Amino acid sequence: MAAFPTTTPEPPYTAVVFTSVRTDEDDEGYAAAAARMDELAAQQDGYLGIESARSGREGLTVSYWRDEGSARAWKQVVEHLAAQGEGRRRWYAAYRVRVATVHREYGWPAGRGPHPDL
């Protein structure tokens, strides 16, 4: 199991927020494919970490990248493109992808920089 929350370097870096709704909660190969994609993502240049959670059919995955170029490169990895196609054919009723630049990060109890309330 990956660290949660994941540890990321000093901003700026890129975050890709993937918001998905499954077609149903049956697995149909989804869990194995998702685990494989996590493993494959972690091998890419510029990968910083990933965090996922799912409530029933509704899922959020945030992957962190050194820069937008490495996030874009991951999107184009052949095995990942195949999984994206399978996702649209079978697993997902809908999804959205938001590509963002992280400017500021803090945490509790320990954190990157002082907690704004402390």
Added chain:
Amino acid sequence: MAAFPTTTPEPPYTAVVFTSVRTDEDDEGYAAAAARMDELAAQQDGYLGIESARSGREGLTVSYWRDEGSARAWKQVVEHLAAQGEGRRRWYAAYRVRVATVHREYGWPAGRGPHPDL
């Protein structure tokens, strides 16, 4: 129940990624407080939407804001500050907050702009 994925305007806008680990899975007032915070956030100037998912103790919430100023203002709302304190005292073992600017968004089946694969 809020829309999931939530609908957001043309980028740029601000995303706040809140990654949390609960102390345990017992409720202890958490669900009611979380629902109240969702309701209160939605009343703030600049609020665009919110998405949450939780797998056991691990949770992700992404809130979307018109700009970083409105995200910062929400952080300082008195009732929200009280909930943040309660969160550190009771509900959360750890959390991280990442403030980001969304530059690009797309979705499937419908989406903001063409899907990069289509």
